[in-house]
Amino acid sequence: MYEKYFVGPERRERRSVEEVLDLFPKLAFDAERADEDREHTPHLLERLSLFAAYVEGHTPEPFVWDRRASEVVAPHPVYRDEAYRRGDLRDLPTLDRARLRRTQRPFDPEAAGATSVYENRTSGTSGAPLTIYYSPEHMARSLHLSLPMAAVRAGIRGLGARPVFSVLVTDNPALPHGALLPTPWELSGHRLIWHVDTADPASVDDLDTMLRLLTPEVISSKPNLFRILLEHWERAGVPAAPGPLFLASGGAMLPDRTRERLRAVFSCPVLSVYSTGEASYLGSECALGTMHLNEALHEHFESVPLEDPATGEEGLGELALTSLGNTYMPLVRYRVGDTVRLSRDTCACGAPGPVLDELRGRTTLVFDLGDGHMLSPTRYMDLFKNHSELREYQLVQRTPRSFLVRIDLIPGTPSDGREAACVRVRDAIASGMPVEAEVAWEESTLETEGTKFARFRSEVTA
Ligand SMILES: [Zn+2]
DSSP states (O other): OOGGGBOOGGGOOOOOHHHHHHHOTTSEEOHHHHHHHHHTHHHHHHHHHHHHHHHTTOOOOOOOOOHHHHHHHTTSGGGOSGGGGSSOGGGSOOBOHHHHHHSSSOOOTTTTTOSSOEEEEOOOSSSSOOEEEEOHHHHHHHHHTHHHHHHHHTTOOSBTOSSEEEEEEEOOTTSTTOEEEOOSSSSSOEEEEEEOOTTOHHHHHHHHHHHHHHOOSEEEEOHHHHHHHHHHHHHHOOOOSSOOSEEEEESSOOOHHHHHHHHHHHOSOEEEEEEETTTEEEEEEOTTSOEEEOTTTSSEEEEEOOSSGGGOOTTOEEEEEEEOSSTTSOEEEEEEEEEEEEEOSOOTTOOOSOEEEEEOSOOOOOEEOSTTOEEOGGGGTTHHHHOTTEEEEEEEEEETTEEEEEEEEOTTOOGGGHHHHHHHHHHHHHHTOSSOOEEEEEEOOOOOOSSOOOSEEEOOOO
């Protein structure tokens, strides 16, 4: 089903891993990971085929909570409740991050038969990070299927001709030299993760050089980073010819204005891709710009009442997901943390399945420090990793160049170490500023559960 979106073998041009590494020797490359992914090729192709059929109108059977579902969740302590052994999906409790944090080891991959587990932390864009477990198959899906599925959803063709399929541009300092993820299949070329330091013009030039040399078919990034790079690209011009077939924006909602500017610079479709660390790709936009959820690979999406209904308008709810494909961490009625307006009316594009008429929350702002200096808060993504005593924080911009950081330390941090811990966090934030800025701090207890917490806030009005 997916074949028509990809060019055939006669039009494919490939470069070996060695050739790419010769050009960019600093890129990390994990040969073991690459072998592992290749083993999953038949599975990946089967899943992509299923997804393409779904997009083209093959509606899967409606999901029912049955014996199989019950068996998938049985090994995991968070699903010990008797209700999961019987009953109807609608009668099961919803699961949220607060409950996962309260439960000692909520998931037990070994009991679910795991021999190798990928452990990761969510990026923490919505609430403090969680430990998440991926089965090897789920890992391969999350690495390699999201962008092909986004392309199929939007009806983009001609994929897979070039040596590099996609480049994910990140400012996450955890990956200072980027990484090469070689193609696990013949269908499309390599994937790259490329780190850029937006405060360093040489780093931005390196990004352009790479784009010119490798001409990826897809450039993906986050809205805040796209916005900062746009300032550069609008001045310096398009970095690559031929340009990308499409741009993919994830991690937060893409503001209309940023989308228009990206379209103007690259002359190609710009798609929003909706994903979470816990479940990877949830959905993406069709050619008409409607956000479709993926019920081909996840079991079920629903809108559940907001925890604080007083804040909602009619028709708004919180998105809850049931997804059993990652058997090491199956999710049942899992509250994703986003306020949505979900509809099951068929989109004008003709594809069946649930769509989001509205998706709120998940806006990542960019701090404007004046005189053309911008700060992307995603550059602080490694803060939790480097400061184990940090539970949560909030960075508030008070004037263009003065900030307050509210710091919430994990319970049990000894009282004589608290101030030093806070100062370390403050210093890490201050040192990430592209220009001199004042950063004050205070210790604070932050209410982070639910859909309303914003880690980054600006009190500066445009
Ligand atoms: Zn549609």
